Amino acid sequence: MAKKIGVRELKNNASKIVRAVREEGAEYVVTLHGEPVAVLRPLTEEPAQQELDAEIAAEIAEMKQLAKEIAAGWKSEKSGLEILEEDRQASFERLL
Numbered sequence: 001m002a003k004k005i006g007v008r009e010l011k012n013n014a015s016k017i018v019r020a021v022r023e024e025g026a027e028y029v030v031t032l033h034g035e036p037v038a039v040l041r042p043l044t045e046e047p048a049q050q051e052l053d054a055e056i057a058a059e060i061a062e063m064k065q066l067a068k069e070i071a072a073g074w075k076s077e078k079s080g081l082e083i084l085e086e087d088r089q090a091s092f093e094r095l096l
Helices: 007-012 014-024 045-073 080-095
Strands: 003-006 028-032 035-040
Touching: 003 007, 007 014, 007 028, 014 035
Parallel strands: 003 028
Antiparallel strands: 028 035
16 A cells, blocks of 8 residues: 655655665655645556557557558659659769
8 A cells, every 4th residue: 555645755755765665666645735646656667668668559550640641642653662762773873
């Protein structure tokens, strides 16, 4: 069970409290005027990895949506890859 701790106590004993969280796995519910406002608990690898996985999934979903929007507005008979290859070839030929 998490111990309730006021903001003032947290401020006055921050180093001691953070050490207890890190070393003992202690959890605290931080209160302001008696009302819970935050939770202080150890950061474990699992939640951090889950957060990273969620961020990656969101970025991939955003890229897929962007790809759909680009495809919907594509007007060339050639693919983007074909256009890029032609541009690279032309650049190479200019160097010769």
